[in-house]
Amino acid sequence: MKLQEVLNIKYPFIQGGMAHIATGEFAAAVSNAGGLGLIGTGGLSAHDLREQIEICKSKTDKPFGVNILLINPEVEEIVEITREYKVPVVTTGAGNPGKYIEKWKEINTKIFPVVSSKALAIRMERLGVDGIIAEGQEAGGHIGELTSMVLIPQIANALSIPVIAAGGIATGKQILAAEVLGAVGIQMGTCLLATDECPVHENYKDKIISARSSQVTVMGKISGMPNRVLKNKMVNEYIEKEKAGATMEELELLTLGSLRKAVFDGDVVNGTVMAGQVVEEVNEKMSLDDLFNKLYSEYLLEKKKLCVQ
Numbered sequence: 001m002k003l004q005e006v007l008n009i010k011y012p013f014i015q016g017g018m019a020h021i022a023t024g025e026f027a028a029a030v031s032n033a034g035g036l037g038l039i040g041t042g043g044l045s046a047h048d049l050r051e052q053i054e055i056c057k058s059k060t061d062k063p064f065g066v067n068i069l070l071i072n073p074e075v076e077e078i079v080e081i082t083r084e085y086k087v088p089v090v091t092t093g094a095g096n097p098g099k100y101i102e103k104w105k106e107i108n109t110k111i112f113p114v115v116s117s118k119a120l121a122i123r124m125e126r127l128g129v130d131g132i133i134a135e136g137q138e139a140g141g142h143i144g145e146l147t148s149m150v151l152i153p154q155i156a157n158a159l160s161i162p163v164i165a166a167g168g169i170a171t172g173k174q175i176l177a178a179e180v181l182g183a184v185g186i187q188m189g190t191c192l193l194a195t196d197e198c199p200v201h202e203n204y205k206d207k208i209i210s211a212r213s214s215q216v217t218v219m220g221k222i223s224g225m226p227n228r229v230l231k232n233k234m235v236n237e238y239i240e241k242e243k244a245g246a247t248m249e250e251l252e253l254l255t256l257g258s259l260r261k262a263v264f265d266g267d268v269v270n271g272t273v274m275a276g277q278v279v280e281e282v283n284e285k286m287s288l289d290d291l292f293n294k295l296y297s298e299y300l301l302e303k304k305k306l307c308v309q
């Protein structure tokens with residue numbers, strides 16, 4: 001079954017639940033453009049989530065979802081709010097959502113955990129989730145070990161539920177490649193950052209548009225929380241300190257509130273500018289409508305070319 005039919009959307013595109021970026025308004029804009037918009041709960045209180053769901057529902061009548069960051073201290077309340085609003089779809093990150101699955105199934109919410117290993121994907125399928133988002137380490141933000149090229153076919157071959165590919169996808173060719181690897185759709189983050197509707201500061205968008213893949217790096221490797229970002233003054237200092245054996249407290253001083261600095265204040269020198277390796281493909285600002293249309297047309301064209309050969 002096509003992802004569009006499973007989720008009742010126009011394109012097989014899911015928007016990643018990006019902390020501080022994936023607001024109710026942005027999620028609604030993505031859903032209105034034909035993808036599945038998600039409200040991100042990273043850094044969100046239960047009270048704020050309720051507000052963001054209300055905003056989202058007031059701006060779209062299309063399906064939308066909530067990305068549940070399982071390490072959010074208010075996760076229990078957040079899960080209850082998704083139940084109260086009968087949110088059509090949840091995706092989950094940073095852990096095992098096992099204990100909440102029955103609660104969502106009771107109200108027919110579709111569940112798509114984001115995973116970076118085959119073992120967790122298999123456990124999730126046994127618990128009855130509706131699909132898996134397999135995220136390779138090319139992705140922006142917090143990442144696992146395996147690349148999309150290796151992870152997606154491993155998971156797709158092991159499971160019989162739909163698999164959605166995430167990490168390193170921002171062109172029609174890459175969407176087709178994900179399909180060849182066994183995915184029925186994609187989740188994207190990086191290529192949405194420069195869209196007109198994305199609520200990040202213009203400095204963040206400009207940085208994304210001008211960045212090369214060689215400017216992307218991973219901070220937090222040694223401390224065990226690898227995070228894919230663009231290099232800047234803060235990141236270079238962080239990595240140097242990490243290598244020199246700095247304590248977690250010293251490192252946290254550098255990153256305290258740093259995503260907000262970049263997203264809201266436009267401080268792309270001292271803030272965390274999360275972005276994936278695919279950033280070099282993002283070269284212009286455009287509307288979500290134009291982006292989705294362009295990506296899907298490119299994908300269809302590439303597929304046609306492949307079939308003709």
Ligand SMILES: Cc1cc2nc3c(=O)[nH]c(=O)nc-3n(C[C@H](O)[C@H](O)[C@H](O)COP(=O)(O)O)c2cc1C
Pocket residue numbers: 015016017018019021040042067069092093114135138139140141142166167168169187188189190191273274275276277278
């Ligand atoms: C700026 C940014 C912030 C992100 N924050 C989160 C997050 O809070 N929770 C999450 O599950 N994934 C997060 N991600 C990952 C995305 O949801 C998505 O899976 C990923 O961006 C897909 O790979 P791509 O960056 O190559 O498109 C983030 C990604 C980016 C680029």
